[in-house]
Amino acid sequence: MRLSSKATTLLILAAVIAIAPVFFPSSYYFRVGSLIFVNGLAVTGLVILIGYAGQISLGHAGFAGIGAYACALAPVHLGLHPALAAVLGALLSAAIAYLVGRPILRLKGYYLAVTSLGFGILVSMVLSNEAQLTGGPDGMAVPELGLRAVLKAIGIDLSNTEFWYAFSGLVLVLGAWLALNLYHSPTGRALRALHGSEVAARTVGVDVAHYKLVAFVLSAIYASVSGSLLALQNKFITPDVAGFMHSIEMVTMTVLGGAGSVLGAILGAAILTTLPQVLTIFQEYEQLMLGLVMMLVMIFMREGLLPSITRRIRGRAE
Amino acid sequence: MSLLQIEGLGIDFGGLRAVHDVGFSLKPGEIVSVIGPNGAGKTTLFNMISGVYAPARGRVVLDGEDVTRMPPHLLARRGLSRTFQNLQIFQSMSVLENAVAGHHLHERGSVFADLFALPAARRRSQASGESARALLDRVGLGRAAEQEAGSLSYGALKRLEIARALALKPRVLLLDEPAAGCNAVETEEIDHLIAQVAAEGVSILLVEHDMKMVMRISNHIVVLDHGEKIAEGEPAAIARNPRVIEAYLGAQATEAKHVDG
Incomplete structure (x- = not known):
């Protein structure tokens, strides 16, 4: 029996997440793992936007910032449970993405990239400057999610790093499942169609502006949830989460691994999350190495790492 | 009239x-x-x-x-549907998916159902898939269904565009x-x-x-x-x-x- 590409992707992802801890020599690796999953989630959202719909956003960290600070602020000021605060953050991100995207996505061209860039900068400035609310550049504490205590009460005793590894891994698999469902659905086809040829998509009845907006809003929700997970596991958050560099990192991860493939983009997130940890010994050369890797991949593997490699393997097999 | x-x-x-x-x-x-x-x-x-x-x-x-x-x-x-003189094929999709994409107006539904692959969404996809296969057979591309659209000859792509346009009914x-x-x-x-x-x-x-x-x-x-x-x-x-x-x-x-x- 031939497995569908959706089942294969989910199986590989779940297996790697479940088996990897066997090889972890210390709890530090659980921490790196959960960071990969958090970034992987944001990047999966960008696969919908960049890979499916062919639109670029340079401000998605802004949504991650909204998700992160929702978890820090809503429990204190609104008395919400942190989990509900994350949902609130996601709804807020979706609403803002809708309001920002609606007028912009009617236009053709690079308007979304520029507008989202401005939006991201705006969010990080607000977070830095509203010091009495957000603690400014020094950041602020985030309350405990509390799920680990619940698990402990029913007999599942996980260390903090183990819990966040498992929990963000689970959320990532869920996020990947949704994105893969979308790929093979009428909505996913409409997105990929408008990516392939906007004029042809319109003539088969695709409301191009509407579907671009759908992709933008969905990817904003992914980024927001990713920001919430980061805030909750760090229990502390600074405006860097919404910074321009974080936006660029997200896009770089997506494109490096392969924007058209969920698994590829998550691989990109894994590489770019791990590399700085590995390269700390060469700290001065870290940026240099990253730049070099990016350039080489774009020159020799334009579709991104995973799609290029699988294509080469398949080509050899035939 | x-x-x-x-x-x-x-x-x-x-x-x-x-x-x-x-x-x-x-x-x-x-x-x-x-x-x-x-x-x-x-x-x-x-x-x-x-x-x-x-x-x-x-x-x-x-x-x-x-x-x-x-x-x-x-x-x-x-x-009202059309084809293009300079081909406008969805290059990264398979031949079949191009024809299925032509069914957009007949298969579109709620994004929520599509995200969660609810039975309604799967039924819509399946119906348009079957119709697309019939259309590909009709234009003589039935056997190329699983190929990448970009790999077809110029003449075959012309016929694929017709199939996609017909999908609109x-x-x-x-x-x-x-x-x-x-x-x-x-x-x-x-x-x-x-x-x-x-x-x-x-x-x-x-x-x-x-x-x-x-x-x-x-x-x-x-x-x-x-x-x-x-x-x-x-x-x-x-x-x-x-x-x-x-x-x-x-x-x-x-x-x-x-x-x-």
Whole structure:
């Protein structure tokens, strides 16, 4: 029996997440793992936007910032449970993405990239400057999610790093499942169609502006949830989460691994999350190495790492 | 009664009158061809009718409704579909997915159902998948269904575009040079396909350079030259029309002379 590409992707992802801890020599690796999953989630959202719909956003960290600070602020000021605060953050991100995207996505061209860039900068400035609310550049504490205590009460005793590894891994698999469902659905086809040829998509009845907006809003929700997970596991958050560099990192991860493939983009997130940890010994050369890797991949593997490699393997097999 | 009515349609590009005061009409099941030398404005006319360009003058009336300057996706909802002279294939999709994508209006539903792969979403996908396979069989691409669209020959891509346009279940179909780049056998197949589709009641507006094909299948021919309509009528009458011979066939004769050297 031939497995569908959706089942294969989910199986590989779940297996790697479940088996990897066997090889972890210390709890530090659980921490790196959960960071990969958090970034992987944001990047999966960008696969919908960049890979499916062919639109670029340079401000998605802004949504991650909204998700992160929702978890820090809503429990204190609104008395919400942190989990509900994350949902609130996601709804807020979706609403803002809708309001920002609606007028912009009617236009053709690079308007979304520029507008989202401005939006991201705006969010990080607000977070830095509203010091009495957000603690400014020094950041602020985030309350405990509390799920680990619940698990402990029913007999599942996980260390903090183990819990966040498992929990963000689970959320990532869920996020990947949704994105893969979308790929093979009428909505996913409409997105990929408008990516392939906007004029042809319109003539088969695709409301191009509407579907671009759908992709933008969905990817904003992914980024927001990713920001919430980061805030909750760090229990502390600074405006860097919404910074321009974080936006660029997200896009770089997506494109490096392969924007058209969920698994590829998550691989990109894994590489770019791990590399700085590995390269700390060469700290001065870290940026240099990253730049070099990016350039080489774009020159020799334009579709991104995973799609290029699988294509080469398949080509050899035939 | 006419299904599609074109009245005094015109557009200018930077002072140049690309198309001026063109009008004609299509009845259900009728095949109307637009012919004329290169640069006569045929594709521009198509782009105006299909909502890709906004005409500066004139009206497009579809089944009694004024649809002038209506965007293509709304025209699609009203049953107007088209193919492109310069292919507009969804390159990264498989042949089958291209044909399925043509079913957009019949398969679209809530994004929520699509995200969670709810039974309703899967039913919609399955129905359009089955219909797409039947359409691919119809245009002779059934066996290429799983291939990447980009790997097909030019002639096969032309037929894939027709399948995708038919997926809409159109009432009016605009075909822009469907036989360009096809060999004699493929041209004849497309010829049959167009006649069949028209026999089912779909009105067809055709731009085509293959004169034999145009003369064989058209009910009615509109001749453009320098953006203006210089003649219209039945194929036999058009073939005898001196202005047409001068403008169109004359140009071809000149070209032939150049080739002969």
